[in-house]
Amino acid sequence: MNTTTTTNGSAKPARILTIDVRPDGVAIVTYDLPGEPVNTLNASFAEEFERVFGEALSDPLIKAAVLVSGKPDTFIAGADLEMLKTVTTASQGTELCRTGHRAILRLVDSPKPVVAAIHGACLGGGLEVALACHARVLSDDKKTVLALPEVQLGLLPGMNGLQRLAEKVGLQVAMDYGLSGKNMRAAKAKSLGVADDVVPQPILVEVAAELALKLAAQGRPFGVKAKKKSAFSAAELTRLALEANPIGRKLLFKKAREEVTKKSGGHYPAPYRILDVLAAFADGGLQASRDVEAQAFGELLMSSVSRRLVEIFFATTALKKDTGTDDASVKARKVEAIELLGAGLMGAGITYVSLSGGYSVRLKDRDDEALGRGVKYVADIVDGRVKKKQMTRLERDKLLSGLTTTTDTSGMKAADLVIEAVFEDLALKHKVLAEVEASARPGAIFASNTSSIPIGKIAAPAKHPENVVGMHYFSPVHKMPLLEVIRTKDTSPEVVATAVAVGKKQGKTVIVVNDGYGFYTSRVLGPLMNEASYLLLEGLAVETIDKAMQAWGWPVGPFTLLDEVGIDVAAHVGPIMVEALGERFVPPPTMVKLTQDQRKGRKNERGFYLYGDAAKKLGRGKHVDPSIYGVLGLPAPDPKASGRVSSEEIQMRCSLAFVNEAIHCYGEGILRSARDGDIGAIFGLGFPPFRGGPFRYVDTVGPAEILRRIEGYHERIGKRWAPAPALVELARAGKTFHGKG
């Protein structure tokens, strides 16, 4: 058992909070969860708060206290999610929340002032603890971030954090942070009045101790007096108009609820409950809002949305630890220098994330013009970050100093990893592979960012196929969180582990899949897109299909997506998929007319929707190009079709086509696990997160029920709806993908 030495020197079982009293009377209270790499709030923290802030600080030798973390780079990272998992009823959740309220009140009512000295992640319950302290001093380190990310797990802050934040920053700013879960950096915290001081880490505790003694000398109520804001500033006048009177507040909350519905389609309950808590606080004060908070906390904890979001959190956490190979002894090779072939959309995006990951990058293209465009793309991203204060000018310059450009193979010898993002053309991929094998040093890895060509085909002429791997990024690379690493039967495990390690440093969530046509992510979208096209043939309008799919939770509808990805790209990949995978990938024959009509989508402003001036003329929002039906040889959409084909049928047919294909990938061993299939679909393709991914979705609805629906379509529509064998097997065995039941 861990032991620790207390102030009187005796050995006791390790506690979360330890107290060290300095000669000046400042008690340094250290939060250090025994045996864990980071601090979380677990089941026994409330008892500890009772002991320390209720009793120990009464010691007359103690004048004031500083709360610090015993972990190197986190203050407190939030509630212990494993503990939350053990709650089985809403009333238990509500009671847990009330226990938290009592613990936090101990801190607020502490006999001596407590100043939080914060370095590192101060998230969720951690920020709520910090906000309940009488003052906060933050380190100016980049690792110091504050946030209330509960909403991202379908929950809300359960220890009055929203209300305490609102007290400091006003309702609107508190709403912004509570509804988004976004990070607040130290400088921002200072300007908002959340931090009382921001100082370099080496003097953090000293400054906090000085402030604590000052607060003790001032006496109760402990706390730094907020600077009075000028009542005449525009921002303050708006705030007063909206927040300080009941009519303004009503309007504010009404607009906020509308905004939430617009953004999330009403699928996520937590944002509404967050607004309920803030509204109860604004109208009736902290005491009145506590009950609303505790009640909502219990309900949200039991909601299926929160369950799914927490599962996703655990899956991504597990992926962070996954080396990408099943053999724990396999180690990634050292990578310092990356060479990128192709400075187009993808090459430039990969360059940016590689520089951010600390790699030096040599960017190669055919001419200076292409390189110029690529470098500008990277510079625009970093300049945008400087503008948003996410990065300093110095950090920008340092990052860009890692980038060099070239039009020849000189310098390729320095690269540990070469990533190609040249045009999607097998002969060209072979050409660059041969160049790399001739010019790079032995053992350098060749990774392809192809979106559709099997890596085995690219590697076929390689002298060292063991060094060839797929690294499939998504556009825009700096925003999309997924990297799909593709291994062939020849790729060495060490090379796979290296690609995974690099992806993680680039900030990606990485899944590893086996090679095949379209791998996983480029494959599963095919049947969904096709089904949408078949629905068009049944007389439905483009916008009816797109809107129905959005209402199910997809970020955009299939035709919007096709315009974005490029109709030409889909038309190029389609026949290859049909040849390899058959019937399920055959689109309605009329779709070829789109490319004959030069429709490529947004890129040439000719697609399913109108772009440019034609769109502007019709006002805000998206407008379908009415000529699309004529091009496809279809009559104008039939208003009666919407009566025949319900939204639910559109949603089911398109989404289940996707799900069935995902199960094919699972059954064929393309995926290593259902977990990877869920994460790939959510992070790469926008499968609705609150449904947990295709495999969780099947588990939730029930494999037998999903099979029944697919078999129904099979009978009614035809062969393309044959159920994936793995689904049939699972349903017959009465099992689920994620292993229970």
Ligand SMILES: NC(=O)c1ccc[n+]([C@@H]2O[C@H](COP(=O)([O-])OP(=O)(O)OC[C@H]3O[C@@H](n4cnc5c(N)ncnc54)[C@H](O)[C@@H]3O)[C@@H](O)[C@H]2O)c1
């Ligand atoms: N665009 C996407 O959404 C997306 C997503 C995932 C993967 N991909 C894949 O990434 C690759 C690149 O796609 P993109 O959209 O960036 O294309 P792009 O047309 O924007 O860029 C390709 C670049 O490669 C350069 N190039 C051509 N031959 C070269 C050579 N021999 N040496 C060096 N550079 C050369 C071109 O000059 C051009 O700048 C393709 O294989 C594509 O399938 C694209």
